[in-house]
Amino acid sequence: MKVCDIGEFLLIKRLLEILDRDPHEILGYDDVSAVKFQGKLLIVKTDMFVESADRWPGMPFSSIGWKSIVMNLSDFAAKGIKPLGGLVSLGIPKDADLASVEELYEGITKACREYEIYIWGGDTSLAKEIIVAPMLIGISDKILRRNGARPGDVLVATGTFGYTSIAYKALFGRYKIENEDLRREVLERIFYPKVPLKFGVEALKNNIVNAGIDSSDGLAWSLHELAKASKVKIVLENTPIPSHVCAQLKAWGLDPLTSVLYEGGEEYVSIYSVSPENLDELHCLAEKMNVDLYAIGKVEEGSGVCLKKEDRETPLEAKGWDHFKYDK
């Protein structure tokens, strides 16, 4: 059997089963790993950027550096943790321009400054393509988990969805973005994504969120993971898609909701589960920190994920982006 036959998520689970489980690691399958050590939690994450799998057409080197850091920070944001810093393993083709590699590192440095973390060192090696494998580390007393969503909670998202759905269609498909402003906006979003790290950290510090998950693997998939981990049912009532994004998808003859639910991802939006009594405080915090917060649904007793539209509920598939099954 080939790895592409079983898909990324099943592969990860099989590989995790081969490894011995550390009794001090408290999360298991989650956005990050968290290890108890002398009364603290050591929180670590690695997400690798691979040129052939992750580089958008036209993606500049500085963007590769920036994004490789931000995609790791996104998982920390969803867990409410600010990392201290980390390392970067870099693979580069033999004939790579020194200037390009330096530009890539300038992108890394810019992202580190923006989010106040440090890269302490790492490794460089020749490789057949560009590989950027950052690992980030944080230390904390507590952490937001995937399993804390409770019936009655409200689900919120720290941003909108849809820009990457457009990007996938336009950069890898036959679709063309006619509006120059939208094209620029889409490129800015996919080349230099941002993540509301401080907001997540403050939300955890103030104990006003019950669970958190990164939505980067796709909205429908992430909601299913949250529902499974928390043993609850999730009802998606409102999917925030900017109107011009919606209009573009419709102009292409596509259903915006389907595109966003199943064919998006990499938006680096955090999804939090909040008790209703904490919702006002969370909105205040979001306003203070310039984060656009959207209530997207609610948590109920049960299992699975449903889409609610005009009082009718339809189940959502547990489908998302899978590197191992779909090629860009």
Next chain:
Amino acid sequence: MKVCDIGEFLLIKRLLEILDRDPHEILGYDDVSAVKFQGKLLIVKTDMFVESADRWPGMPFSSIGWKSIVMNLSDFAAKGIKPLGGLVSLGIPKDADLASVEELYEGITKACREYEIYIWGGDTSLAKEIIVAPMLIGISDKILRRNGARPGDVLVATGTFGYTSIAYKALFGRYKIENEDLRREVLERIFYPKVPLKFGVEALKNNIVNAGIDSSDGLAWSLHELAKASKVKIVLENTPIPSHVCAQLKAWGLDPLTSVLYEGGEEYVSIYSVSPENLDELHCLAEKMNVDLYAIGKVEEGSGVCLKKEDRETPLEAKGWDHFKYDK
């Protein structure tokens, strides 16, 4: 300018200059990074295995897994630190056999059991070739540095040199190992290298070593790095090469010492600098822990690295294995 024009070590230095320096990172350019945090040191290291650069011909998947962990542990051994565990970023070609990837992970698991560490999680991605990027983390009160060697110290090595020199010649060159026992021994050494981690940890704990460096980039290169960091002169008096290894290199018409000094590496031998009054205690510890310890030279005032042979000193070049300049 291409990256292969400037070489790996100059590239690393240029990239480190682009990054902002964390005032809490105490080592700078060393085998690992060490960051002060709440009175402790957070010690981290990543060394990436890349198929096209690092895979020996015939290297089994379990060996790729094993070696990718051990090559990282080797740096921890040289610093006297036992890591707690870490993460692994894995890149695999789309058509890779699931069984091979599982075998690779079994190799990782075996190495983790042998050295009592855990892999907590990581990332998988499609890539053009096999990439294994482990990052290991330890926490400690103190650490051995490269800059602690003092004039009067004795230099010791935790193993012999030469097996990898034979391997490079035989597996990538036109040379043939005639003796079947030696061939098996060489393959065992390069496929499943070992590292005296506990010995390094005990040596630091008992305060009987002043400095440590991993010799994996080649013996001559590593001694130069140690001399530079400690601002001392190093005199290499004895290079431990097993007699049958020596005989094989000579039978090929090669000078064993030159091969070992400049064309070896990846032996995962730690080199420590020891005050003469602690030498007995260190040898006792080595005996207790079944480590073959060899006195290889001494530290003097001055700079550079010399080879001493029959009372004549000749300078050694700062030359070693460079991924970016030499292809296997």
